[in-house]
Amino acid sequence: MSCRSYPGGMAMTRIVLFDLDGTLLPVETEFFLTHYMDALAGYFEGVMTYEAFRKALLGATLETINNLDPGARNFEAFAESFSRLSGLPWDDVWPIIDRYYAERYPKLRVHVPENPAARAVVEKCVEKGWRLVLATQPLFPDTATRERMRWCNIDSLPWELVTTLDNMHFCKPHPAYYREIVDTLGLDPTKCVMVGNDMQEDMVAKKVGMKTFLVEDFLIDRGEDLEPDCRGRLVDVPEALDKLIPP
Missing domain, CATH: 3.40.50.1000 (HAD superfamily/HAD-like)
Structure with a gap:
């Protein structure tokens, strides 16, 4: 030390x-995020292609990181970006993401020692x-x-x-x-x-x-x-x- x-x-x-x-x-952040994204993408099957989902998720994440508007919480910034990039209404998107966090996300623990x-x-x-x-x-x-x-x-x-x-x-x-x-x-x-x-x-x-x-x-x-x-x-x-x- x-x-x-x-x-x-x-x-x-x-x-x-x-x-x-x-x-x-x-x-390892990159390793975990790969499993995270692949699992979440599965919940959007039939709604959008994997590539379209990946592009919208990564794009919205980057825009949220770079957002410096003190009037918008990160959740609001992400919602606006993802909806715009995916072409989907946020009211349709969030229930899918919320269900993923309830059902699938806890199982990612197997990838963490x-x-x-x-x-x-x-x-x-x-x-x-x-x-x-x-x-x-x-x-x-x-x-x-x-x-x-x-x-x-x-x-x-x-x-x-x-x-x-x-x-x-x-x-x-x-x-x-x-x-x-x-x-x-x-x-x-x-x-x-x-x-x-x-x-x-x-x-x-x-x-x-x-x-x-x-x-x-x-x-x-x-x-x-x-x-x-x-x-x-x-x-x-x-x-x-x-x-x-x-x-």
Whole structure:
């Protein structure tokens, strides 16, 4: 583990933000998303071709990520984009997607290995007095996000905010995503540490004043080095947090 150390000060409220996929949930993102898309496409059989579905889904996802309209939640941005790209009314689309999340999505768990360390690490942070935010990419509805939280046994922990398609207006890697978390909970970003496995999506939290820890277990790095304050394995996080923001 490699960390920068920072001087302590007065007792303060400290907040740790955890990414989910590839950080607490041990999953190779591209591998999982392939299974996710193929399974969802099956529910649209007879409604649209696989290629048309794939084009609409990927296009709507990219447009949602890049949407910076503070007046539109991610769910609304995705719905508008998917309907426009697919040519289907959203009132016809959403019942299909909703049924998929209820029936098929939980079965994707077979593609994700167990990770007992996830709950143990987060519990240690709670014991040290850290408040919790699950700062996962908000491209999935609440039901799907809660399902993945169950896969690594962190769903019952005291999360103050879980970012989802339903409650956020911005996505990673935009700094606006992290500012929205800060504003929603009334946080001081200098008392926050973002923990994630994606160099560009998670370490960008530095741009709003947060400290950062890069988890290297399932590292994603597209080339732009955002100089994390600390880097190492997930199990190193509880010890590292006290170096980044001393109690």
